[in-house]
Amino acid sequence: MEMIDLALADLKFPPPSSVLRELRQEISKVNYYPSGDYLELKQAFCNYLGPEVSLTSENLVFGNGLDEVIDLVTRVWGGVNLIPSPTFSQYSMAAARSNQRVISSSMLRQGNYELNFDETDLKKASLVWVCNPNNPTGDLIPRKKIEQTLDDARGMVAVDECYYEYTGKTVVDLVEEYENLIVLRGFSKNFGIAGLRLGVAISRPENIRKIERIRQPFNVNRMAEKAGVIVLKHKNEYKKIWQRVLKIGRKFAAEIKRMGYRPFPVNANFVLVDFLDEKKASEIFLKLKNNGIKTYPGWSDEDFEGDLNQHIRFAVSVEKHMKLAVEVLRR
Template identity: 25%
Template sequence: MTNYFRSNIDAMASYVPGEQPQRGTKIIKLNSNENPYPPSPDALAVLRNIDGEWLRRYPEPLGGEFRQAVSKVLGVPSDWIIVGNGSDELLSVVIRACAEPGRKVVYPMPTYVLYRTLAEMQAAEIIEIPYSNDYSLPLEELIVTDGSVTFIASPNSPSGHVVPIDDLRKLASQLSGVLVIDEAYVDFAEENALALVEEYENVIIIRTLSKGYSLAGLRLGFGVANPKLLHGLFKVKDSYNIDAIACAVGTAAITDQTYKNACVAKIKASRIKLAKDLKQLGFHLWDSQTNFLLAQPPQGNAEYLYQKLKEQGILIRYFKQPGLEDKLRITVGTDEQNQTLVKTLSYLLRTGE
């Protein structure tokens, strides 16, 4: 058979996203950290009134309307913002611009496994530094390694913890390469690292509208960084990477902070209740500042429970990798969905069936 691919592409494994059942399937989906509530009514109103002229013409190449909205909400200049087809595209842009064979891509583990996939695409040297059991940042190891790109997810998936800003500040000040702070779950957290982009030109904060704004299907994210850093990233970005519909709908969604904050408050309250219920079943949990929980079953039989729940029409996430084999990542759903999950888990733990 003819080999069409570069050797590093042949050798790498594909990123495996959470299962996506067909629309209309009766299933409780708690595996991809999607928001259980609908998007802002303002965003849906924009979608219902799309002008066909928007589709005939190419969109704004830099997502100008959305950049202005982000600028107003976050209080940062619009030229400090880069818009992407989901935050994943921006992670890819950074890697394409900054990583290559002989350059190091560094991150603590366990974390978002797409970092590895993106680095493998560029045949970069990958260095994974283990988190300790309490998920404190391996700061000194990260500094000594001094990657061309260092990824820190904060809040982190699958652990749900936030990295203290003082640790991130020290890391940024000691690295010679780019520090990517992935804040995909920041809407559910009590703090953020946005201030660091003003202090350090090697820092980029990356966010998404997939989680807090209920727009995972829209594929819209953005990064905030010093224009000196963005200058190189814009060279790598596709010419028209943000479609006109995504830009218009995303602008309405991020402008409606009242609605987003109300949904986030409901999810936080549900997170507290779900955590309490799981603890009563004997699960060990890690404190979470996200819309999911990392949970260790009392008998450590995570894969078994994952499979049994799937048979019952409940999807959660199981990662068969070091440090996670005995744990489950559970998205916080509506209170009704969470209670169905808890009742099913209680039955499975009690009967072993």
């Protein structure tokens, strides 16, 4: 039986054929190194950010997936890492890889995620992580909360906008105003090039230079460098995919709600579901698995951490797969 993967939240739709056609041409040039300065890609990303934010290539540094960018940010500003919980696991794993300290702060209040750091923690931390929308809960963090965090934090605040394209909510326009802000954007969940690995950090030039000093000279490979330029050119084709993903995800969440369970907000290509009871959740996880559907159980710490013992995260896939998941849940 071939398993349907609703565990990993990569984009379940392949890039448009126009993108793949252009990308194929680059294959014949893989005997050459990547550019190393990534200037064409930086220019393309500045254009993508739009004229409202007057940022230049000096405000950007690219990485081998956002995972590498998280590592680089942690190596530069970490030491004492303040991490909300539950959230994406790589913030604390990057800290562990560098033997750094983590202050974990639970943000669940009566089952709802609400960013509310303790003021003393904000004064202690050299690096604060905010994931918006938050993986795995899907919650959007109100802009005011992020501004308040930036104002109160003693150290750097990293805002991970890995799923930005699904809702368009960003604080990238605050980069010039706040010297302690670094915004992270990805290419895996939105542009569907998770397999090539590309991510970017956006901040003041003096912050970017600190990362530039420690990154490897060709940290982004040649295919990823080219793919970044190509996908940004085709953003209008991707917009249709993002709308479709949200529509499928929200329909799935509505079905879940009808069954009496509690879906979290759908603001990205995944849906977190509270099955209201630990035993029930583990039975459902096994039932899905036995029917060929792989999901992320909240009680494993593979992708995200925090106490989610009665929760399962579903990646949004094509309509057929989500329909099958609903059918299995109804049985």
